[in-house]
Amino acid sequence: MLSKLSHWFDARRRDKALRDYAIDDTLWQATLAGLPFLAHLDAAGLARLRDLTSCFLAQKEFSTAHELALTDRMSVAIAAQACLPVLNLSLDLYKGWVGVIVYPGEFVIRKTVEDEDGVVHEVEHDASGEAWEGGPVILSWEDAQMTDGSDAYNVVIHEFAHKIDMLNGEADGHPPLFRRWHAPLDAQTWADVFDNAYDQFCDKVDAVPERRWARFERDSLIDPYATDHPSEFFAVCSEALFVKPQAFEAEYPELYRLLARYYRQDPARVGALDGPMP
Structure with a gap:
């Protein structure tokens, strides 16, 4: 009632x-x-x-x-x-x-x-x-x-x-997961994909020689600022998901799929969702 x-x-x-x-x-x-x-x-x-x-x-x-x-x-x-x-x-x-x-x-x-x-x-x-x-x-x-x-x-x-x-x-880059929207996505799956992607991106940025930094910063799809903290990586990747979905999916397909499942949207239209959208 x-x-x-x-x-x-x-x-x-x-x-x-x-x-x-x-x-x-x-x-x-x-x-x-x-x-x-x-x-x-x-x-x-x-x-x-x-x-x-x-x-x-x-x-x-x-x-x-x-x-x-x-x-x-x-x-x-x-x-x-x-x-x-x-x-x-x-x-x-x-x-x-x-x-x-x-x-x-x-x-x-x-x-x-x-x-x-x-x-x-x-x-x-x-x-x-x-x-x-x-x-x-x-x-x-x-x-x-x-x-x-x-x-x-x-x-x-x-x-x-x-x-x-x-x-x-x-x-912290680990947003809440709600069963009604996100199952079977769980915290461990999120950590396995997201944390690994964050670590790899940080390593990629750290490996850029100083003489090439300006070009890397200009050409990188993901703003190097995203290395500042996992929460910034989540927010910056969320920007990329919605604003540059095709480029994001092409460069970071596993991470794209994770965020597409989280937001329940597939803006690059690559079939990244498990199940129908509302």
């Missing part, structure tokens, strides 16, 4: 979100035109993405910094990209927080870090995105518009992949 009642309330909330946050046809078509990597979705997939985007807008609170004017175009573009990874999963993966903060461009992050000797340092660096555990997602609008698919870069997908990774604790 309680389950039926909960489902009824969820349906009512969804219907209200689709009414109150309906996306104008002109705005939606302009959004799709600016996100060419969505071309792998069929009409039904795009319709689901549109509905999910409306529900996302109903659940999250957008704000800006440095006097940036928030527009519907900005909100819908960011929301659509955020919803792509969970299109065949659920917005429940983004529960527990509400804020999306948009800066005009890169912003400064200040952190306290402890080195190997136990000495604490205050550091700061420029960032195009940041995801806080239990807190907001912060994005550079300048970077969020870099969506032409010329490379695998996508700051929105990157930061929302971190949010998914944080669902079972500190981001």
Whole structure:
């Protein structure tokens, strides 16, 4: 009885979100035109993405910094990209927080870090995105518009992949596996493929001679920044899965298959899923 009642309330909330946050046809078509990597979705997939985007807008609170004017175009573009990874999963993966903060461009992050000797340092660096555990997602609008698919870069997908990774604790490159979506994929299978791929990529980057570094950094499908931590490798590879799926599958077929199974999407259309999509 309680389950039926909960489902009824969820349906009512969804219907209200689709009414109150309906996306104008002109705005939606302009959004799709600016996100060419969505071309792998069929009409039904795009319709689901549109509905999910409306529900996302109903659940999250957008704000800006440095006097940036928030527009519907900005909100819908960011929301659509955020919803792509969970299109065949659920917005429940983004529960527990509400804020999306948009800066005009890169912003400064200040952190306290402890080195190997136990000495604490205050550091700061420029960032195009940041995801806080239990807190907001912060994005550079300048970077969020870099969506032409010329490379695998996508700051929105990157930061929302971190949010998914944080669902079972500190981001570590091992996102939660849910039986209803991911079986028979299990933690050991994930570790066997993902950890091995991460180690191999780190070895590959470490082996690049200094004189060839600039060219490697320019030509590498996976940003060398991904070696910083397994959580960054997961987020960067998530970008590649959706933005450059054919190239990602060709270069890292086993890793592509793993992430395609996790997100329950096969954007390269190589039959990487075990079973039908919803």
